[in-house]
Amino acid sequence: MYFFERSFDRCSDLGFPSVRKWKEQHPGGQVIAYFPVYAPVELIHAAGMLPVGLSGAGDRLDIQHADARFGSFICSIVKTTLEMGLTGHLEPFDGFLFSTICDSARNLCFVMKRNFPSMYVDFLHLPHNPSSPAATQFLAEEYRRVLGELERLGNCKVNDDALACSIALYNRNRALIRELYELRRRSPELVPTSELYQLIRCGNFLPVEEHTTELEQALTHFPSRNAKKRDSIRIVVEGSFCEQPPLPLIRLIEEAGCYIVDDDFVIGQNWFDSDIPTDGDPLLALACSYLDRSVYSSVRHDFRKPRWEGLVEKVRRSKADAVLFLIAKFCEPAYFDYVPYKQELEGAGIPHLPLEFEEKSFTFDRLRTEIETFVESLIFD
Numbered sequence: 001m002y003f004f005e006r007s008f009d010r011c012s013d014l015g016f017p018s019v020r021k022w023k024e025q026h027p028g029g030q031v032i033a034y035f036p037v038y039a040p041v042e043l044i045h046a047a048g049m050l051p052v053g054l055s056g057a058g059d060r061l062d063i064q065h066a067d068a069r070f071g072s073f074i075c076s077i078v079k080t081t082l083e084m085g086l087t088g089h090l091e092p093f094d095g096f097l098f099s100t101i102c103d104s105a106r107n108l109c110f111v112m113k114r115n116f117p118s119m120y121v122d123f124l125h126l127p128h129n130p131s132s133p134a135a136t137q138f139l140a141e142e143y144r145r146v147l148g149e150l151e152r153l154g155n156c157k158v159n160d161d162a163l164a165c166s167i168a169l170y171n172r173n174r175a176l177i178r179e180l181y182e183l184r185r186r187s188p189e190l191v192p193t194s195e196l197y198q199l200i201r202c203g204n205f206l207p208v209e210e211h212t213t214e215l216e217q218a219l220t221h222f223p224s225r226n227a228k229k230r231d232s233i234r235i236v237v238e239g240s241f242c243e244q245p246p247l248p249l250i251r252l253i254e255e256a257g258c259y260i261v262d263d264d265f266v267i268g269q270n271w272f273d274s275d276i277p278t279d280g281d282p283l284l285a286l287a288c289s290y291l292d293r294s295v296y297s298s299v300r301h302d303f304r305k306p307r308w309e310g311l312v313e314k315v316r317r318s319k320a321d322a323v324l325f326l327i328a329k330f331c332e333p334a335y336f337d338y339v340p341y342k343q344e345l346e347g348a349g350i351p352h353l354p355l356e357f358e359e360k361s362f363t364f365d366r367l368r369t370e371i372e373t374f375v376e377s378l379i380f381d
């Protein structure tokens with residue numbers, strides 16, 4: 001078993017052993033969970049707290065209480081997150097941060113607020129119109145407000161040097177992730193996505209310093225492998241930016257004859273396409289970077305750079321043969337975007353296959369048949 005598989009197992013445990021261990025090592029330290037897709041983790045880190053990305057409970061928790069608070073047509077991650085709270089699993093967390101990704105996540109934030117009044121639950125307003133001249137200042141002020149709440153919670157004061165230091169640590173972490181993605185694009189036989197996914201997802205839980213060490217180890221481990229090239233098609237996976245597909249489904253896609261050469265899994269870990277500046281006002285740097293350095297996403301509206309063009313660019317850059325849409329059941333942002341994505345791909349002559357999953361699925365016979373048929377149709381075209 002590789003080191004990152006051990007970490008992934010620990011991070012998948014709903015007892016949150018890595019979070020409890022951090023709390024033991026930092027008596028009085030506070031842990032702030034954040035809901036996907038993106039959170040300014042640097043603010044939490046600079047306040048001396050541990051940011052933890054919580055992406056639902058997968059198949060590890062039966063929903064018994066959350067169904068009573070939400071309608072039927074709501075994605076699983078919203079329900080399992082609330083279920084974790086209602087069953088006491090969120091006890092190690094001192095706060096929970098949400099942002100403007102969709103109506104379901106917005107409602108979850110306020111349901112959490114009402115059900116857990118002693119917990120710090122906050123909603124981060126990310127700008128919807130990045131071309132507005134007020135967007136940068138608005139976001140910097142919103143970050144200042146959230147930072148003020150964290151200072152109040154942690155009874156601390158965060159200065160610009162601490163923020164710049166946290167930004168530099170996360171810059172290093174994200175640069176290593178970009179390197180790993182580049183290595184996979186060049187040599188997917190060396191970097192199976194089922195392994196890369198586990199490695200990156202651990203970053204949601206581990207302290208950034210520890211996760212960066214794991215990424216560095218991986219960057220020496222993967223290239224030294226003696227892996228044979230398979231006769232597989234190269235695909236980009238799109239649509240799994242929030243609720244995460246079960247790991248066996250990612251393995252199945254690879255076994256069915258696909259090299260996944262790019263994806264949007266756990267996209268918050270890989271949110272910026274270049275480093276955030278560490279000089280000047282750090283909150284302004286974070287705000288400018290959200291507006292100008294973010295990767296495209298179905299939950300970030302930026303008509304200066306339409307995301308359907310971003311998808312075609314991603315396909316070209318990774319020399320992919322096709323796109324696999326892996327969309328969480330009832331995920332509105334992903335389904336709304338499927339239409340313009342499809343039109344753009346068809347215009348560019350790029351084949352695609354739409355599939356639907358739930359984080360708690362455990363049988364994939366129908367999906368296996370669909371993927372194998374798609375792969376064969378491309379190979380024998």
Ligand code: SF4
Pocket residue numbers: 075076077078101102103104105242243299328330331332333334
């Ligand atoms: S999976 Fe989709 S619908 Fe559900 S919370 Fe995430 S973005 Fe919203």
